[in-house]
Every structure is written in C-alpha cells, then in structure tokens.
Amino acid sequence: xxxxxxxxxxxxxxxxxxxxxxxxxxxxxxxxxxxxxxxxxxxxxxxxxxxxxxxxxxxxxxxxxxxxxxxxxxxxxxxxxxxxxxxxxxxxxxxxxxxxxxxxxxxxxxxxxxxxxxxxxxxxxxxxxxxxxxxxxxxxxxxxxxxxxxxxxxxxxxxxxxxxxxxxxxxxxxxxxxxxxxxxxxxxxxxxxxxxxxxxxxxxxxxxxxxxxxxxxxx
Amino acid sequence: xxxxxxxxxxxxxxxxxxxxxxxxxxxxxxxxxxxxxxxxxxxxxxxxxxxxxxxxxxxxxxxxxxxxxxxxxxxxxxxxxxxxxxxxxxxxxxxxxxxxxxxxxxxxxxxxxxxxxxxxxxxxxxxxxxxxxxxxxxxxxxxxxxxxxxxxxxxxxxxxxxxxxxxxxxxxxxxxxxxxxxxxxxxxxxxxxxxxxxxxxxxxxxxxxxxxxxxxxxx
Numbered sequence: 001x002x003x004x005x006x007x008x009x010x011x012x013x014x015x016x017x018x019x020x021x022x023x024x025x026x027x028x029x030x031x032x033x034x035x036x037x038x039x040x041x042x043x044x045x046x047x048x049x050x051x052x053x054x055x056x057x058x059x060x061x062x063x064x065x066x067x068x069x070x071x072x073x074x075x076x077x078x079x080x081x082x083x084x085x086x087x088x089x090x091x092x093x094x095x096x097x098x099x100x101x102x103x104x105x106x107x108x109x110x111x112x113x114x115x116x117x118x119x120x121x122x123x124x125x126x127x128x129x130x131x132x133x134x135x136x137x138x139x140x141x142x143x144x145x146x147x148x149x150x151x152x153x154x155x156x157x158x159x160x161x162x163x164x165x166x167x168x169x170x171x172x173x174x175x176x177x178x179x180x181x182x183x184x185x186x187x188x189x190x191x192x193x194x195x196x197x198x199x200x201x202x203x204x205x206x207x208x209x210x211x212x213x214x215x216x217x218x219x
Numbered sequence: 220x221x222x223x224x225x226x227x228x229x230x231x232x233x234x235x236x237x238x239x240x241x242x243x244x245x246x247x248x249x250x251x252x253x254x255x256x257x258x259x260x261x262x263x264x265x266x267x268x269x270x271x272x273x274x275x276x277x278x279x280x281x282x283x284x285x286x287x288x289x290x291x292x293x294x295x296x297x298x299x300x301x302x303x304x305x306x307x308x309x310x311x312x313x314x315x316x317x318x319x320x321x322x323x324x325x326x327x328x329x330x331x332x333x334x335x336x337x338x339x340x341x342x343x344x345x346x347x348x349x350x351x352x353x354x355x356x357x358x359x360x361x362x363x364x365x366x367x368x369x370x371x372x373x374x375x376x377x378x379x380x381x382x383x384x385x386x387x388x389x390x391x392x393x394x395x396x397x398x399x400x401x402x403x404x405x406x407x408x409x410x411x412x413x414x415x416x417x418x419x420x421x422x423x424x425x426x427x428x429x430x431x432x433x434x435x436x437x438x
Contacts, residue, residue: 050320050353064309066315069315069316069319072311072312072315073309076311089295090278090281090283090292092292093289093291093292096285097285100288101269
C-alpha cells in the first residue's frame with residue numbers, strides 16, 4: 001500500500017510552490033494542509049522543530065524539510081523515468097549550482113524589494129534585475145533551463161513569476177520590459193499543468209502581501 | 220586518458236577542506252592550487268565568475284562551484300568507492316538538511332565571535348552553542364554521522380573543528396565543555412588519515428584570524 005503523502009504548506013510561499021510543482025510533475029497524490037503561520041500547528045512544530053517553517057513534506061509519517069531538499073527527495077523517490085535532475089554528474093552539479101544561486105541571490109533581493117522604500121528599494125530593484133539577467137544568460141536559447149526538459153532549476157525559479165504583477169504595483173518594476181526572456185520562459189512553464197495549478201493568482205498574492213505589510217507596521 | 224583534477228582553494232577555508240577530504244576518501248589524484256583571495260587568479264575568476272569564491276573543482280577544464288555541490292559531484296563521478304551519501308532517499312534528505320543547517324548557521328555565527336564584542340558576541344556565542352548541541356544530538360550514539368564510516372555530513376562538519384580554537388579564544392568559552400560528544404566525534408574523525416591530512420592546525424587558523432582582524436581594523 002502506498003505511504004501517505006502530506007504537504008504542510010502556505011499558499012503564498014515561493015518555497016511551497018516548488019514542492020507542489022515537483023509533486024505534480026511526478027503525478028504523486030498528496031494532501032495539502034494549509035498552515036496559519038501566525039499560529040503554527042503542533043504538527044508543523046513537531047515535524048520541523050529546527051526551523052519551524054513550511055514547506056514540509058511528510059511521507060509515511062517522516063518529515064523532509066527545506067524546499068530544494070524536498071524536491072530532490074521527490075525526484076529520488078518517485079517517477080524515475082522522468083527525472084528532475086540530469087543523470088550526467090556535471091549537468092547535475094550545474095543544476096544544483098543554479099538553484100542555489102536562486103536561493104542565495106534572487107530571493108534575498110526579492111525580500112528586500114518587497115519591504116523597502118526609497119533608495120534601498122531602488123538598489124534592491126537593480127540587484128533583482130541583475131540576478132534575473134544572469135539567469136537569462138544561463139537560459140540562453142533553451143526552452144527550459146533543463147534544455148528540452150522542464151527540470152530542477154525551472155522548478156526552483158518559476159515561483160518567482162507569481163510576483164510579476166506585485167513588483168509592478170509595489171516598485172514600479174516591469175519585469176516584462178527589463179527581462180523579456182525570463183517572462184517568455186515563465187509563460188512556457190505556465191503552459192504546464194503542474195505549474196499552472198501550483199502558482200497562486202498574482203493579484204491575490206499582491207493583496208495578501210499588502211495586508212501582511214500593514215499588519216507588520218501596526219505591530 | 221587520465222582525468223585532470225584541480226582544486227582552487229585557500230588553506231584556512233572550511234569549505235575547501237570539505238573538498239580535500241572527499242577527494243582523498245575517493246583516492247582522486249588532484250592538483251591543489253592556493254589562491255590569494257586579495258589577488259584572485261584569472262583562472263578563479265574565469266571558473267567562478269558568478270561568486271568569485273573558492274573552492275572550485277576544475278575537472279577536465281570544467282568548473283564545479285559551491286562546496287556541497289562539489290561533494291555531490293565527487294560522490295557521483297567517483298562512485299566506485301566510499302559512497303559519501305547514503306543510498307536511501309530519506310537518509311540522503313536528512314544528511315542534506317543538516318549540511319544545509321551548518322551552512323546557514325556556523326560560518327556567520329563563528330564570524331561574529333571574532334568580529335564583534337559585548338551583547339552581539341554573547342548572542343552569537345549562545346546561538347552557536349545551541350546549534351552545536353543540536354548537531355551533537357543528531358549524532359546520537361553513532362560513531363560517525365555516516366554510521367560506521369565517514370559520510371557526507373561528517374565531511375561537511377569536521378572542517379569547522381579547525382576554527383573551534385579561534386572561536387573559543389575570542390568568545391571565551393569551551394566547546395568541549397558544552398559539547399563533549401561532538402569533540403569525541405572530531406577526535407574519531409582525526410584518526411582517519413584522509414581527514415587529518417586535509418585539515419589545517421587550529422593554532423594556524425587562530426594566527427590567521429588575528430592577522431585578519433588587524434587587517435580589517437577590528438580590535
């Protein structure tokens with residue numbers, strides 16, 4: 001009998017989106033438990049006592065934490081015919097490197113961009129665009145970062161597309177103008193059911209962010 | 220035709236030491252190139268244009284960057300002996316989680332110990348001790364994190380031992396007093412020739428940090 005798969009998640013989370021996409025790419029049936037991060041469930045605290053964060057994949061009762069580690073686990077456990085990571089060690093290392101780049105560089109820039117104003121925001125905008133351009137360079141003329149195949153780097157990056165509208169509204173930043181290749185790639189990814197189902201509505205996401213910002217400011 | 224393997228490195232780097240140990244465990248012959256980080260070589264800048272950091276493994280002219288990515292690569296290419304990662308996906312996820320935890324915490328906390336004073340230093344010390352205790356707990360009664368033999372997580376963690384003396388001296392505390400089981404584990408690791416020949420002496424690291432403090436104008 002197949003072991004139970006539960007995903008502890010939070011709908012606006014970029015990291016949660018990655019894990020949703022990976023599970024859907026592999027055709028894994030899973031139950032989502034939506035967490036209220038201002039009131040974390042006992043299950044979340046039990047399954048991730050170290051970081052107390054989502055996403056957490058619980059497979060047969062055992063927790064796996066940290067989105068890229070979860071994506072690797074999903075790849076190694078299910079659907080070996082459709083790997084998310086290349087089999088060639090050098091290509092494999094290349095994919096790991098670029099997913100790590102998204103986490104180390106792109107995400108911090110987005111976070112600063114979302115919460116800062118004035119000069120700090122302008123600097124973050126510049127940094128964000130620079131990072132996207134570097135990624136565009138890595139993509140080159142390929143359909144996906146994995147070549148003809150939608151793979152690990154695509155999974156790690158595509159959630160950032162859900163901020164397309166938000167960045168325009170928040171920071172007057174048109175990603176479409178600045179990084180057209182990125183948008184073209186993202187639109188190709190959105191054609192995939194696994195991606196379309198896993199990313200939230202962009203307007204909803206932006207509204208949620210505004211509400212959260214308001215709450216943080218009044219605290 | 221024989222493989223050409225070069226490691227671009229910097230002698231006190233814990234991240235470089237990880238690669239040295241892994242290459243030794245796998246019996247790979249390689250050329251060690253010492254980088255002057257104040258005057259980075261053309262080769263380094265060419266091989267790691269994104270981060271411009273060491274370590275970089277150059278295998279038959281192709282670069283692999285980021286120490287944990289390099290460890291994965293070494294494990295996959297030279298797969299005929301000494302597996303570094305376990306074969307079970309859940310165990311692999313656990314090893315990756317804890318290596319990621321080390322990278323998220325230790326370097327920055329350790330750096331605070333020799334760059335700050337007063338409350339900030341005390342807070343960093345407390346957090347570092349708590350983190351070390353968590354890792355000690357994860358080891359449990361096993362001789363190594365990899366079980367009976369050295370594994371991925373052992374290799375990811377043990378190089379930080381060379382910086383313990385510096386941390387303890389600047390932070391005025393004893394890691395052995397706080398985490399005796401962890402120190403017992405480091406002693407077991409040091410009995411392995413591939414580890415002891417890849418690590419540098421703690422006293423040399425301390426002297427290096429003193430010099431670095433002077434150069435950076437930190438009291």
